[in-house]
Amino acid sequence: xxxxxxxxxxxxxxxxxxxxxxxxxxxxxxxxxxxxxxxxxxxxxxxxxxxxxxxxxxxxxxxxxxxxxxxxxxxxxxxxxxxxxxxxxxxxxxxxxxxxxxxxxxxxxxx
Amino acid sequence: xxxxxxxxxxxxxxxxxxxxxxxxxxxxxxxxxxxxxxxxxxxxxxxxxxxxxxxxxxxxxxxxxxxxxxxxxxxxxxxxxxxxxxxxxxxxxxxxxxxxxxxxxxxxxxxxxxxxxxxxxxxxxxxxxxxxxxxxxxxxxxxxxxxxxxxxxxxxxxxxxxxxxxxxxxxxxxxxxxxxxxxxxxxxxxx
Numbered sequence: 001x002x003x004x005x006x007x008x009x010x011x012x013x014x015x016x017x018x019x020x021x022x023x024x025x026x027x028x029x030x031x032x033x034x035x036x037x038x039x040x041x042x043x044x045x046x047x048x049x050x051x052x053x054x055x056x057x058x059x060x061x062x063x064x065x066x067x068x069x070x071x072x073x074x075x076x077x078x079x080x081x082x083x084x085x086x087x088x089x090x091x092x093x094x095x096x097x098x099x100x101x102x103x104x105x106x107x108x109x110x111x
Numbered sequence: 112x113x114x115x116x117x118x119x120x121x122x123x124x125x126x127x128x129x130x131x132x133x134x135x136x137x138x139x140x141x142x143x144x145x146x147x148x149x150x151x152x153x154x155x156x157x158x159x160x161x162x163x164x165x166x167x168x169x170x171x172x173x174x175x176x177x178x179x180x181x182x183x184x185x186x187x188x189x190x191x192x193x194x195x196x197x198x199x200x201x202x203x204x205x206x207x208x209x210x211x212x213x214x215x216x217x218x219x220x221x222x223x224x225x226x227x228x229x230x231x232x233x234x235x236x237x238x239x240x241x242x243x244x245x246x247x248x249x250x251x252x253x254x255x256x257x258x259x260x261x262x263x264x265x266x267x268x269x270x271x272x273x274x275x276x277x278x279x280x281x282x283x284x285x286x287x288x289x290x291x292x293x294x295x296x297x298x299x300x301x302x
Binding site: 001003005006007008009074076077078085089090093096097103104105106108109110111 | 124128130139152155182251276281287289290292293294295296
């Protein structure tokens with residue numbers, strides 16, 4: 001039998017939230033973001049839509065216009081998972097191939 | 112549709128590249144009494160009803176364009192032989208899909224058992240034998256342990272078709288849900 005597991009991504013760890021936002025910026029999916037370390041809050045600009053991500057302990061909240069915040073939140077979760085997976089790969093595994101189709105990110109690992 | 116043709120389902124992956132040749136829909140059956148030490152999927156062992164599903168419904172809901180075949184995993188597929196046979200029959204006859212089935216039984220154990228024989232008629236490749244933790248598959252062959260055999264029941268595939276492009280496949284859905292499959296655990300460790 002092959003292995004199967006399914007995990008719901010929860011935004012918990014600050015460094016992966018920031019890494020996810022960096023990746024989104026690199027891909028042109030957000031315009032910019034500013035992290036205020038004292039307030040533990042990130043302000044995000046996406047083509048003039050302003051959103052915020054508040055990170056208090058392991059509770060992450062996304063604020064902003066309801067029309068865009070849900071979609072943005074899901075995309076942020078995708079990249080959060082992506083960054084977390086890349087950072088936690090066992091030493092004997094490496095990424096062989098990455099694709100994105102139909103909104104899904106697929107990663108093949110060689111080990 | 113008789114109740115025995117319904118499948119007690121654990122999960123479905125609509126498209127995978129590491130569960131047999133090409134892109135494949137993967138169906139994980141619920142229920143297995145074998146309890147192989149170190150089994151990849153202990154959540155699939157209990158026989159209590161997880162989700163009952165008619166085979167036709169499965170194709171309607173999950174079959175994607177470009178998928179070459181169906182792979183049945185589990186759980187133990189042959190613990191539900193009527194549902195398995197119907198699913199495989201539809202896969203081949205109505206959808207033109209190739210069929211690969213993983214089982215903890217041996218081929219010899221299945222031969223002569225009437226409901227199992229009906230399922231075997233519709234299988235291209237059977238990967239048989241229990242998972243043995245002390246014999247992990249060292250290559251990218253699509254099997255959990257090296258004792259398991261690839262039994263080619265039709266001419267559709269050859270052994271070389273079962274070397275996978277990766278050992279593990281991770282899919283991150285648009286809502287952030289992470290699905291991991293393959294013949295090793297890797298990404299889930301980080302979560």
